[in-house]
Amino acid sequence: xxxxxxxxxxxxxxxxxxxxxxxxxxxxxxxxxxxxxxxxxxxxxxxxxxxxxxxxxxxxxxxxxxxxxxxxxxxxxxxxxxxxxxxxxxxxxxxxxxxxxxxxxxxxxxxxxxxxxxxxxxxxxxxxxxxxxxxxxxxxxxxxxxxxxxxxxxxxxxxxxxxxxxxxxxxxxxxxxxxxxxxxxxxxxxxxxxxxxxxxxxxxxxxxxxxxxxxxxxxxxxxxxxxxxxxxxxxxxxxxxxxxxxxxxxxxxxxxxxxxxxxxxxxxxxxxxxxxxxxxxxxxxxxxxxxxxxxxxxxxxxxxxxxxxxxxxxxxxxxxxxxxxxxxxxxxxxxxxxxxxxxxxxxxxxxxxxxxxxxxxxxxxxxxxxxxxxxxxxxxxxxxxxxxxxxxxxxxxxxxxxxxxxxxxxxxxxxxxxxxxxxxxxxxxxxxxxxxxxxxxxxxxxxxxxxxxxxxxxxxxxxxxxxxxxxxxxxxxxxxxxxxxxxxxxxxxxxxxxxxxxxxxxxxxxxxxxxxxxxxxxxxxxxxxxxxxxxxxxxxxxxxxxxxxxxxxxxxxxxxxxxxxxxxxxxxxxxxxxxxxxxxxxxxxxxxxxxxxxxxxxxxxxxxxxxxxxxxxxxx
Amino acid sequence: xxxxxxxxxxxxxxxxxxxxxxxxxxxxxxxxxxxxxxxxxxxxxxxxxxxxxxxxxxxxxxxxxxxxxxxxxxxxxxxxxxxxxxxxxxxxxxxxxxxxxxxxxxxxxxxxxxxxxxxxxxxxxxxxxxxxxxxxxxxxxxxxxxxxxxxxxxxxxxxxxxxxxxxxxxxxxxxxxx
Numbered sequence: 001x002x003x004x005x006x007x008x009x010x011x012x013x014x015x016x017x018x019x020x021x022x023x024x025x026x027x028x029x030x031x032x033x034x035x036x037x038x039x040x041x042x043x044x045x046x047x048x049x050x051x052x053x054x055x056x057x058x059x060x061x062x063x064x065x066x067x068x069x070x071x072x073x074x075x076x077x078x079x080x081x082x083x084x085x086x087x088x089x090x091x092x093x094x095x096x097x098x099x100x101x102x103x104x105x106x107x108x109x110x111x112x113x114x115x116x117x118x119x120x121x122x123x124x125x126x127x128x129x130x131x132x133x134x135x136x137x138x139x140x141x142x143x144x145x146x147x148x149x150x151x152x153x154x155x156x157x158x159x160x161x162x163x164x165x166x167x168x169x170x171x172x173x174x175x176x177x178x179x180x181x182x183x184x185x186x187x188x189x190x191x192x193x194x195x196x197x198x199x200x201x202x203x204x205x206x207x208x209x210x211x212x213x214x215x216x217x218x219x220x221x222x223x224x225x226x227x228x229x230x231x232x233x234x235x236x237x238x239x240x241x242x243x244x245x246x247x248x249x250x251x252x253x254x255x256x257x258x259x260x261x262x263x264x265x266x267x268x269x270x271x272x273x274x275x276x277x278x279x280x281x282x283x284x285x286x287x288x289x290x291x292x293x294x295x296x297x298x299x300x301x302x303x304x305x306x307x308x309x310x311x312x313x314x315x316x317x318x319x320x321x322x323x324x325x326x327x328x329x330x331x332x333x334x335x336x337x338x339x340x341x342x343x344x345x346x347x348x349x350x351x352x353x354x355x356x357x358x359x360x361x362x363x364x365x366x367x368x369x370x371x372x373x374x375x376x377x378x379x380x381x382x383x384x385x386x387x388x389x390x391x392x393x394x395x396x397x398x399x400x401x402x403x404x405x406x407x408x409x410x411x412x413x414x415x416x417x418x419x420x421x422x423x424x425x426x427x428x429x430x431x432x433x434x435x436x437x438x439x440x441x442x443x444x445x446x447x448x449x450x451x452x453x454x455x456x457x458x459x460x461x462x463x464x465x466x467x468x469x470x471x472x473x474x475x476x477x478x479x480x481x482x483x484x485x486x487x488x489x490x491x492x493x494x495x496x497x498x499x500x501x502x503x504x505x506x507x508x509x510x511x512x513x514x515x516x517x518x519x520x521x522x523x524x525x526x527x528x529x530x531x532x533x534x535x536x537x538x539x540x541x542x543x544x545x546x547x548x549x550x551x552x553x554x555x556x557x558x559x560x561x562x563x564x565x566x567x568x569x570x571x572x573x574x575x576x577x578x579x580x581x582x583x584x585x586x587x588x589x590x591x592x593x594x595x596x597x598x599x600x601x602x603x604x605x606x607x608x609x610x611x612x613x614x615x616x617x618x619x620x
Numbered sequence: 621x622x623x624x625x626x627x628x629x630x631x632x633x634x635x636x637x638x639x640x641x642x643x644x645x646x647x648x649x650x651x652x653x654x655x656x657x658x659x660x661x662x663x664x665x666x667x668x669x670x671x672x673x674x675x676x677x678x679x680x681x682x683x684x685x686x687x688x689x690x691x692x693x694x695x696x697x698x699x700x701x702x703x704x705x706x707x708x709x710x711x712x713x714x715x716x717x718x719x720x721x722x723x724x725x726x727x728x729x730x731x732x733x734x735x736x737x738x739x740x741x742x743x744x745x746x747x748x749x750x751x752x753x754x755x756x757x758x759x760x761x762x763x764x765x766x767x768x769x770x771x772x773x774x775x776x777x778x779x780x781x782x783x784x785x786x787x788x789x790x791x792x793x794x795x796x797x798x
Contacts, residue, residue: 071653098639098655098664105655148666148798155665163714165726166780168656168663191667218729220646220654231647242753292791293668295755297638302753304636308668312793320668320792 001025002225003068003514004033005109009130011123013208014058014115018130021112029517030606031532033067033109034079035092036491039535041112042083042090047613051544055085055200056182056207058116064173064213065110066100067493068515071221072230073507074238075495076101076299078173078190084199085184086360086415087439088547089540091199091465092490096298097190099171099215100493106217117209120180124154124170125215135211142353143176143189144320146212150174154214167216174212175202176355178403182206183413185364185402185442187357193306193322193348194298197357198441198468200415225516233510240501241303247497248295250283251305252326257282259326259446260334264568265453267335267445269373269389270366271436271558274447275566278339286323286341296322298495305497309345316346316392324348324358327469330445331362336369337389350396354403361402363442364416365395368408370434376427383407416442417547436556437467439540440547444469448559450568454481457573458581461553462595464536470496473585477525480504484529491532530589531605534597538610541596542617550618553582553595596620624762625701626742630672632787634757637662637670641746641758648745656729659737660746665784665798668791672746672757675724675737676777677701683736686719693734701765702739710734722777 008021023037031040042061046053053059063081070076078100084091103110106127113123117132120139124131138146151169158167171190178186179202186202187195195202205211224230241247246254257279260266264275279285286309287294293308311319324332324344332347333339351361371377372387379386383406385397401409411422420435436443438460446453446469448460459472464483471490474482485504489496492511499507505521512518519528540549555578562572583593590601596618602611614620642658650657660674683703687694693709694716696702712732716725728735737744750758781798788796 101655148796151665152798163727164712164732165656165717166723168661169665191664193667218656220650220652220657223652227652238753248754293633293636295634295636295638296668297636299639300643301636301638302640304638304753304755308791310792318794 001028002223002516003072004028005104005107005222007108008110008112009108009125010112010114011130011132012115013113013117013121013132013210016132029519030528032491032528034065034094034491034493035081035487036528036532037065037110038063038079038081038092039090039532042081043535043539043610046083047610050539050542051548051617053083054545055083055088056203058208060204060207062113062201062204062208062210063110064113065493066104067491069492069494069511071101071104071299072224072234072514073300073492073494073510074234074241074303074498075301077493077495078196079490079493080188080196080201081199082201082204084201085203086200086441087466087540087549088543089439089549090536091441091468093196093199093201094490094493095173095188095190095194095196096495097171097194098299099173099190101221101299102171102215102217104217104221105219106215107219111213113208113210116207120209120211122150122212122214123210125213127216127218138211139180140177143174143355144192144353146174146176147172147192150212150214158216170214170216172212172214175205176353176403178355179203179206180211181403181405181413183356183402183405184415184418185357185360185413186355187360189352189355192320193324193352195352195357197359198465200357200360202355202357224514226513230510230513233506233513237498237502237506237510238302241498244303244501247303247305247500251307251323253283253286253307253323253329255326256329256333259330259453263452264450264563264566265447266330267366267436267447269337270335270370270434271447272370273565274449274563275568276334276339280341281329281333281339289341290345301495301498303497311342311345314342316342319346319349321345321348321352327445328358328362331359331366335362335366335445336395338392338395339390343392347392347395351399354399356399356403359444360415360442361399363436364402364412364419365398367416367419367434367436368398368412369395371423371431376429376431377408381408415440433557436558438463438556439466439549439552441466441468443467443556448555449563449572451571452568456581457578458553458585461555461578462582462585464533464540475581475585475588477588478504483533484525487529487532488524527605531607533589534602534605534607535610537591537597538614541614551594625699625765626739626744627677627701627761627763628674628739628744628747629759629761631757631759632671632783633790634755635662635671636755636757637664638753638755640749640753641672644745644749648740657735659735663780663784665780666788666796669784669787669798671783671787673722673724673780675703676722677703678721678776682719682721683716683725686715688713688715697738700739700742703736704738705734705736707731707733720777722779724777
C-alpha cells in the first residue's frame with residue numbers, strides 16, 4: 001500500500017491500552033482516508049446502534065486521521081471525526097498543521113480514540129511509542145497557554161531523554177475550556193487560530209477527558225506508487241498555486257468585503273441582512289492595521305493564504321489571530337455588526353483561547369444578540385451584559401459565559417439548534433425562526449438568497465455535513481464546488497485552497513500517483529464519493545439520541561425572508577424552486593423522493609448492510 | 621552551480637513556516653520527504669514564530685574542532701565552504717552538536733551519523749524552492765574564498781530559543797517566554 005504508513009493506533013482511554021489496527025487495500029481504495037475512512041470506521045463499529053450512541057458518551061469514537069495525500073500534496077491537513085454532537089451524524093472536519101505529517105512520519109495513518117480517561121489526560125506519540133499521560137496541570141488553561149506549556153515540556157523532556165539532536169517542538173492538537181465543558185460549539189485547535197470546527201469534536205475530546213494529543217515522528221513519509229509522476233504533478237500544482245495571486249496576497253480575507261458588498265451573501269446581524277458597505281472591513285484595512293506577517297503557511301504550502309494578525313496597542317492590545325480568514329471575519333465581525341478590524345481580531349483571539357469554532361460560536365452569538373434585540377432575552381438573563389450589536393467586549397463576555405456554561409451560557413453552549421429548542425420551550429416561542437442552521441450545524445458565511453455566491457438553493461439543506469460551507473450538495477455533482485469534489489480533499493486529506501488552481505481530474509491523478517489505486521473520474525464521482533456520502537446520509541437520517549433528520553432537508557426560515565438591504569434587496573428563494581433542486585439532487589445521487597438512499601443505490605455501492613440498518617431504524 | 625563559495629542568508633521574519641525547504645532538502649539528500657532528516661529544519665517554539673535552522677558556517681568552525689576522530693570526520697569543503705561529514709569516520713559521539721552554539725548538527729535518524737547542511741554542492745535546493753514560492757526567506761550569497769570571515773562574522777549559529785524569544789518581541793510587540 002503506497003502513500004500510507006500502513007497502520008492505525010487504537011487508543012482505549014478507559015483501559016489505557018493501545019492496539020494496532022490495519023485496513024486491507026480494498027477498504028482503503030474504497031474509502032481512501034480522512035472523512036471517507038472515518039465514515040467506514042464509525043459505521044462498522046457503531047452503525048447498528050447508531051441511534052443509541054451518545055456523541056458525548058464514552059462509547060463515541062474520536063478519529064484523528066490523515067490521508068494518503070497528506071504531506072505530499074501542498075497544504076497538510078488532519079481530518080477529525082466521530083459521531084457529531086451537533087448533527088448526530090458523521091462530519092469530517094479538517095484542520096491544517098504539521099500534526100498529520102508528524103503522525104505519518106511516526107508510522108501511523110491515524111488514531112482511533114475510544115473510551116474515557118479517568119482524569120484529564122493527553123496522548124503523546126513518539127514514533128512507535130504511544131503514552132497516555134496526566135494533563136491535570138493544563139486542564140482549564142486557555143488555548144495559547146496550553147500549547148506553549150505542553151509543547152515546551154515535551155520538547156525539553158525529549159532533549160533530556162533522547163540524544164542525537166536538539167529537538168523541535170512536537171505537533172499538537174488540543175482543546176480549550178469550551179471543549180472541556182463539552183460545549184457543542186467547541187472545536188479542536190491546532191497551532192494558533194487553526195481549528196477543526198464543524199461537528200463539535202472539541203466537545204467529544206472534552207467528554208473523553210482528553211486535553212491534547214502531541215506527536216513527533218522521526219521517520220520519512222511513506223513510499224509513493226510513482227514518485228517521478230508525483231513530483232511532476234507536485235511541481236505543477238505548486239506553480240499553479242503560486243500564480244493564484246488573490247489567495248496569495250489576501251487569503252480568504254479578500255472576501256470579507258466582496259461577499260458582503262458585491263455578492264450580498266455575508267451574514268450581517270444574524271443574517272437579518274447579507275449586505276454591507278463597510279469599507280473599514282476591506283482586506284487592505286486588515287493588512288495595514290493588524291497584519292504582522294504577510295505569509296503564514298502550513299506544511300508544504302506555497303500559497304500561505306494565512307496571515308498573522310496582532311493588535312499591538314489600544315483597547316484590544318495583545319490579541320493574536322490569523323488574517324482573520326473570511327469565515328471568522330464574517331462570524332466574529334459582520335454577523336455581530338462588528339466592523340472594526342482590531343475588534344474582529346480581538347474577538348477571534350478570545351474565542352480561540354476559549355477553544356470555540358469561530359463559525360459555530362459566531363452563529364450562536366448572533367442568535368443570542370438577535371433575541372436580545374427583540375427583547376426575548378434580557379440583560380438580567382445575561383448576567384448584566386448588554387448584548388448590543390457591534391459591542392465586541394459584550395460578545396466576548398457572553399462567549400466566556402458559554403465556554404464555562406454560566407447562566408444562559410449553559411443553554412447557548414448546546415449550539416444554535418438545540419438552544420433554540422430549549423429556550424423556545426422556556427419562552428414558549430418558536431425560536432427556530434432565528435436559528436440559521438442546517439442539521440444542527442450553523443451555516444457557513446455564504447448565503448443563498450442573492451444567488452450570487454457559490455452555494456445553490458439546496459446546498460445546505462441536502463449537504464452531508466449540514467451547514468458546512470466546504471461540503472455543499474451541488475448539481476452537477478462533478479462541479480468543483482460540490483461535496484463530491486471536496487470529498488477528495490477531505491478523504492485524501494489536503495488543502496482545498498491549493499486545489500482551486502487545478503482541476504478535480506488533476507487531483508485524482510495525484511491520488512493515483514501516490515497510491516496506485518488507478519481510480520477514474522467516473523468512479524470517483526459515481527462510486528467512491530457517493531459511497532461515503534451515502535454512509536454520512538444514513539447516519540444523519542438515523543441520528544439520535546436527540547436530533548434526527550428524516551424528512552428534514554430544509555433551509556432555515558430566515559433564508560426565505562427577502563433581503564432587506566443592498567443591490568439585491570427583495571430577493572429570496574421560492575420554496576418550489578428549492579424543492580425542485582432537492583428532487584433533482586436526490587435523483588443525481590440515487591436517493592428516493594424522501595431523500596433516503598434507495599436499496600438499489602446502496603447495493604450498487606456495496607452498502608447492503610447500511611441499507612438493512614437504515615430501513616429498519618427508519619421503519620420503512 | 622557556483623564556482624565560488626556560497627553562504628545561505630536567512631531573513632527570519634519572512635519565513636512562512638511552510639517547510640518547503642525541508643521537503644526539497646530531504647528529497648535531494650534522501651530521495652523522500654523526511655522532515656527530521658532535513659539539513660534545514662523549521663523550528664516553531666510558538667506558532668507564528670517559525671524560522672529555519674541550519675548551518676551558519678561560522679568561520680572558526682567549532683564543530684570541526686570538536687570532532688575527536690583522527691583524521692576528523694568533519695571537514696570544510698574547499699570550494700563551497702560547507703561542512704562535509706565523512707560518514708565512515710563519524711563515531712556518532714555528538715561532540716559537534718554540543719560544540720555548535722546553535723546545536724545545528726544532528727545524528728541522522730537512519731544511521732546515527734552526524735548530519736550537517738552541505739550546501740548541495742554549491743546549489744542549495746532549499747533556497748531555490750523558497751525563492752520560487754516568493755517567500756525569499758532564504759538567499760544565496762557568493763563570495764571569494766578568504767572573504768567569508770568578513771561576510772559572516774556576525775552570524776554565528778544561535779540557539780533556537782534565543783532566536784524565538786527575540787522574534788516574539790518583534791512580531792507580538794512583547795517578549796513571550798517559549
